[in-house]
Structure formats: C-alpha cells, structure tokens
Amino acid sequence: MLVLGLEASCDETACAIVRDDGCVLADVIHTQTSLHAPHGGVVPEVASRDHVRQVSRVVENALAAAAISLNDIDAIAVTARPGLLGALLVGVEFAKGLSLATGKPLVGVDHLHGHLSASALFANGTACHVAPPFPHVALVASGGHTALYLVKGPNASQVEALGATRDDAAGECFDKVAKVMGLGYPGGPAVDRWAERGDADKCPLAFPRDRIEGFDFSFSGLKTRVAAHIETHGRPESEEALAHLCAGVRSAIVRTLVGKTLAAADETHVGAVTVGGGVAANRFLRSELARGAEARALMCFLPARFACTDNGAMIAWAGLQRLLAGERDDLSLDASTTSILPSVTRKGRGRRS
Numbered sequence: 071m072l073v074l075g076l077e078a079s080c081d082e083t084a085c086a087i088v089r090d091d092g093c094v095l096a097d098v099i100h101t102q103t104s105l106h107a108p109h110g111g112v113v114p115e116v117a118s119r120d121h122v123r124q125v126s127r128v129v130e131n132a133l134a135a136a137a138i139s140l141n142d143i144d145a146i147a148v149t150a151r152p153g154l155l156g157a158l159l160v161g162v163e164f165a166k167g168l169s170l171a172t173g174k175p176l177v178g179v180d181h182l183h184g185h186l187s188a189s190a191l192f193a194n195g196t197a198c199h200v201a202p203p204f205p206h207v208a209l210v211a212s213g214g215h216t217a218l219y220l221v222k223g224p225n226a227s228q229v230e231a232l233g234a235t236r237d238d239a240a241g242e243c244f245d246k247v248a249k250v251m252g253l254g255y256p257g258g259p260a261v262d263r264w265a266e267r268g269d270a271d272k273c274p275l276a277f278p279r280d281r282i283e284g285f286d287f288s289f290s291g292l293k294t295r296v297a298a299h300i301e302t303h304g305r306p307e308s309e310e311a312l313a314h315l316c317a318g319v320r321s322a323i324v325r326t327l328v329g330k331t332l333a334a335a336d337e338t339h340v341g342a343v344t345v346g347g348g349v350a351a352n353r354f355l356r357s358e359l360a361r362g363a364e365a366r367a368l369m370c371f372l373p374a375r376f377a378c379t380d381n382g383a384m385i386a387w388a389g390l391q392r393l394l395a396g397e398r399d400d401l402s403l404d405a406s407t408t409s410i411l412p413s414v415t416r417k418g419r420g421r422r423s
C-alpha cells in the first residue's frame with residue numbers, strides 16, 4: 071500500500087510517498103524560511119500564497135522521485151489540523167482535488183499526531199521501519215506546541231495527555247530568545263549551533279529549575295529573563311559570550327524537557343520514549359534524552375534530524391494508521407486550527423473544538 075502524505079500547515083509545503091512497511095519512497099520539502107525571515111516570524115498570508123504557488127510542483131516532484139504516477143497511489147493523507155487556517159486549506163483542498171480526480175481514499179491527519187509518528191518512520195537516523203513499542207511516552211516539542219503523551223497505540227484516539235506547556239512552546243522560546251539576541255529566524259537551529267561552541271556553566275544567567283509540578287511546562291519566564299538581561303547589559307559583545315549564553319539557554323530548556331520526559335516514563339512504567347517536533351532536532355536534547363534513557367534501560371527513539379521539522383512522510387504514516395483502522399474522510403473534510411489530541415494547546419487549556 072502506498073500513501074501520499076501532504077503537509078501545508080505552516081511554512082513548509084511537503085509531500086512524501088510512504089509504503090505500508092515504513093519505507094519512504096520520496097520525501098520532498100519546500101521551505102518558506104527565507105520568505106518569513108525578514109519578518110522575524112511566519113506571516114500567515116505570505117505562507118498561504120506560497121503554498122498555492124508550490125503545492126502542485128512539490129507533489130509532482132515527490133511522484134517523480136518515487137518513480138510512480140498518481141494511479142499507483144492507494145490513498146491520500148493530508149494535514150487537516152492544527153495550523154494556520156489559510157495554509158491548511160491549501161493542502162486540504164488540493165488533497166480533495168486529488169482524491170476526487172483519482173477516486174483514491176482521503177484521510178485528514180492531525181499535524182501533532184504526525185510529529186508523534188515521525189519517530190516510527192525515521193527512528194535513530196535510518197529510513198527503515200523500527201517502530202517504538204506501545205505503550206510509550208512521547209514528547210512533542212515544536213514551534214507551536216509542547217506536550218507529553220502516553221501513547222497506547224498507533225491511532226490518535228490512543229494518545230493520552232500527560233502534560234503540556236502553560237505558556238510558550240519550547241520552539242517558540244528558542245525563537246524568541248534568538249530574536250532578542252539578534253540571531254534571526256528560525257532561532258532554534260541558530261541557538262543550537264552557537265551553544266555547541268559554548269559552556270552552560272559560563273552562562274551569565276542562572277536559570278532556576280522548573281517549579282511547575284507534574285508534567286506541565288512553562289517557558290515564558292526563561293525568555294523574559296534573557297530579554298531583561300539583554301536590555302540591561304546589551305547583546306553579548308564577543309562570540310564567546312554569545313556562545314555561553316546560548317549554551318545556558320539550551321541547557322535550561324533541554325533540562326526541563328528531558329527531565330519531565332524521563333520522569334513520565336518512570337511514572338507510567340513504559341519501556342520506551344520518543345520525541346518529535348522541530349526541537350527534537352536539537353543536538354543537546356537528543357544526546358541528553360538518549361543518555362537518560364540508557365541509564366534507565368529505556369528504548370529511545372529519535373527521528374532523524376531532518377524528520378523532526380514538518381514533512382510529508384510523518385503525515386503519510388499517521389494517515390496510514392487511520393486507514394488501517396478503517397477510517398477515511400470524504401470531500402466534506404475541513405481544516406481546523408485545533409488539534410484532536412488532548413491538552414495540547416499553547417496555553418495549556420486542553421482540548422478545544
């Protein structure tokens with residue numbers, strides 16, 4: 071069975087062709103980063119327009135890379151929620167058109183369930199299918215969301231919330247801190263790169279341990295601390311000082327994410343942990359989670375770094391799980407800005423419809 075996965079929920083237009091044994095035949099991603107960078111963040115209208123411009127080409131390129139035609143596809147999966155509404159609509163309407171024209175089944179996918187699924191597809195840097203066993207604890211840390219889940223099975227309905235951020239997402243925190251340091255957008259990769267050259271122990275700021283109980287997170291205080299420091303002392307003058315500041319920020323964010331993920335695994339007695347979302351590309355997060363998991367004899371599934379940010383393969387795989395459960399959508403499929411996963415909204419408000 072071949073599933074075409076289409077992703078256009080934010081600033082990437084992506085299409086992948088994935089086989090039901092987990093083999094990724096093609097994975098094409100067009101990123102809009104350069105369009106949004108001058109604005110310091112994603113501009114929704116600019117995003118939608120670029121998706122319209124790119125979507126046909128990206129799908130054609132994916133089919134060409136897999137050396138197949140539309141007729142060879144068995145189903146079409148598309149991100150239907152959550153995300154920027156105008157962006158989502160481009161993908162959803164395009165996918166409906168494909169479904170109508172080809173008669174192939176259509177499934178809408180929750181983008182966050184896609185991020186959760188990436189660890190099954192691209193685990194530990196390989197494109198072969200080594201899926202994490204159920205149940206496992208999954209951390210999703212992305213630009214818009216940060217949450218911990220107990221994943222009991224391959225479908226979104228089998229995902230239980232353990233905790234979520236009460237304010238900013240981890241990726242948003244990286245982006246905001248990078249902005250005040252003048253590192254541009256997106257900030258996460260830049261902070262990560264600078265941090266590699268620094269020493270968290272030499273960071274001029276001490277970040278207190280997260281005092282939030284349970285498995286919720288809060289990142290807005292950290293950003294405020296860095297902003298206040300820069301307002302008082304100015305931006306770091308030397309590259310060395312910048313590297314130390316970035317190392318301190320990265321260490322504080324990662325310490326919280328990894329600490330809570332491992333504590334959740336302890337409490338739920340699972341045998342494996344996974345991570346997904348753009349922040350999962352962070353080098354320190356990956357090494358710390360792997361180290362902590364090993365110390366507890368837990369299996370640790372890290373998607374390849376390129377598969378942490380938005381891609382079509384994770385959408386195809388999540389869509390395949392819906393198809394295997396006998397689910398499908400019709401042409402009334404609509405886009406929505408909210409996730410079907412529980413307790414994932416940015417302010418920790420839980421499920422909304």
Ligand SMILES: Nc1ncnc2c1ncn2[C@@H]1O[C@H](COP(=O)(O)OP(=O)(O)OP(=O)(O)O)[C@@H](O)[C@H]1O
Nearest residue numbers: 212213214215241258259262348349351352379380
């Ligand atoms: N190496 C890295 N270290 C830290 N953060 C990173 C790294 N690489 C990417 N990010 C962050 O990941 C985020 C982008 O991830 P992703 O594409 O999953 O988010 P999104 O799709 O915009 O949001 P969501 O998935 O919540 O809708 C950005 O905030 C970016 O700064």
Ligand SMILES: [Mg+2]
Nearest residue numbers: 212213379380
């Ligand atoms: Mg995402």
